[in-house]
Amino acid sequence: xxxxxxxxxxxxxxxxxxxxxxxxxxxxxxxxxxxxxxxxxxxxxxxxxxxxxxxxxxxxxxxxxxxxxxxxxxxxxxxxxxxxxxxxxxxxxxxxxxxxxxxxxxxxxxxxxxxxxxxxxxxxxxxxxxxxxxxxxxxxxxxxxxxxxxxxxxxxxxxxxxxxxxxxxxxxxxxxxxxxxxxxxxxxxxxxxxxxxxxxxxxxxxxxxxxxxxxxxxxxxxxxxxxxxxxxxxxxxxxxxxxxxxxxxxxxxxxxxxxxxxxxxxxxxxxxxxxxxxxxxxxxxxxxxxxxxxxxxxxxxxxxxxxxxxxxxxxxxxxxxxxxxxxxxxxxxxxxxxxxxxxxxxxxxxxxxxxxxxxxxxxxxxxxxxxxxxxxxxxxxx
Numbered sequence: 001x002x003x004x005x006x007x008x009x010x011x012x013x014x015x016x017x018x019x020x021x022x023x024x025x026x027x028x029x030x031x032x033x034x035x036x037x038x039x040x041x042x043x044x045x046x047x048x049x050x051x052x053x054x055x056x057x058x059x060x061x062x063x064x065x066x067x068x069x070x071x072x073x074x075x076x077x078x079x080x081x082x083x084x085x086x087x088x089x090x091x092x093x094x095x096x097x098x099x100x101x102x103x104x105x106x107x108x109x110x111x112x113x114x115x116x117x118x119x120x121x122x123x124x125x126x127x128x129x130x131x132x133x134x135x136x137x138x139x140x141x142x143x144x145x146x147x148x149x150x151x152x153x154x155x156x157x158x159x160x161x162x163x164x165x166x167x168x169x170x171x172x173x174x175x176x177x178x179x180x181x182x183x184x185x186x187x188x189x190x191x192x193x194x195x196x197x198x199x200x201x202x203x204x205x206x207x208x209x210x211x212x213x214x215x216x217x218x219x220x221x222x223x224x225x226x227x228x229x230x231x232x233x234x235x236x237x238x239x240x241x242x243x244x245x246x247x248x249x250x251x252x253x254x255x256x257x258x259x260x261x262x263x264x265x266x267x268x269x270x271x272x273x274x275x276x277x278x279x280x281x282x283x284x285x286x287x288x289x290x291x292x293x294x295x296x297x298x299x300x301x302x303x304x305x306x307x308x309x310x311x312x313x314x315x316x317x318x319x320x321x322x323x324x325x326x327x328x329x330x331x332x333x334x335x336x337x338x339x340x341x342x343x344x345x346x347x348x349x350x351x352x353x354x355x356x357x358x359x360x361x362x363x364x365x366x367x368x369x370x371x372x373x374x375x376x377x378x379x380x381x382x
Contacts (some may be wrong), residue, residue: 032085
């Protein structure tokens with residue numbers, strides 16, 4: 001079997017899809033995007049065609065290594081996101097060839113389902129108590145929310161108090177044992193992160209996400225020492241080598257590699273295994289579409305340290321189109337009592353609505369994240 005075509009598509013709200021075709025009729029789909037940089041990532045996928053056309057798609061390790069190593073420059077968000085979508089599509093083909101879900105080709109399942117959480121609150125979180133209760137009534141046992149709006153390196157305790165009030169509202173609405181994940185989103189710098197982490201401890205959060213950015217990964221130990229709350233991070237790391245440095249730095253309890261940014265299934269499976277050796281949990285980042293979610297579930301199924309899965313159905317970013325608009329087999333993505341079942345169909349398990357993909361690609365989206373500024377005019381982390 002040989003690869004005959006590599007096609008790229010823009011799809012709303014902010015994603016990019018990759019389709020790999022073969023001479024034996026098997027087609028694989030992947031999700032290659034770095035949110036806000038879809039043009040760059042899909043252009044990079046097209047650059048990689050020369051490594052793929054005419055090659056045997058079943059040689060995933062070799063193709064992955066060739067793309068990563070033969071181009072001399074490697075790593076980073078754009079190159080690794082392009083590789084991620086290609087890798088997912090290759091695994092999709094291989095699963096379809098053997099008429100089995102991808103996880104069956106990776107040693108089989110070590111779990112039948114995985115807990116999922118739902119997003120609430122938006123970029124500028126509000127009405128969190130009512131929204132969390134709504135998700136709880138829908139069957140979820142955990143939510144995630146952005147903690148703050150803009151926060152300068154040293155900022156007002158008024159903003160800290162607002163965060164505490166929002167989390168308190170969730171505790172009051174949903175009870176002591178409901179899971180609350182609080183995403184600092186890289187908006188908080190070390191001085192205020194230490195204050196916020198200590199004050200949030202009383203609410204027993206499930207975890208604090210990105211309390212500081214990973215370029216300051218040496219600070220995680222210091223922040224972890226301020227509170228008894230698990231620390232999660234990793235969505236802005238792109239390879240096992242990035243995660244090696246994170247795990248060696250210490251202070252992190254949960255890693256969150258993104259299957260569409262960190263090299264796809266092949267790389268993230270290796271990252272997950274490396275984290276398990278450090279007794280660190282896995283919770284893949286996935287505010288993306290159905291292909292990325294299905295790729296995450298394949299890794300979750302085979303990784304002992306996987307604990308919970310992000311999913312973006314109903315997330316505030318999804319304007320114009322929703323996750324399941326692109327899946328013809330929507331019934332396979334129904335959550336039960338806050339859990340996702342492992343995909344049962346061959347490959348990644350998504351029957352892609354190609355007609356809608358082609359329609360969307362006629363008018364490519366140009367999604368960009370907002371530019372925020374502090375009161376003094378300086379640029380704020382979003």
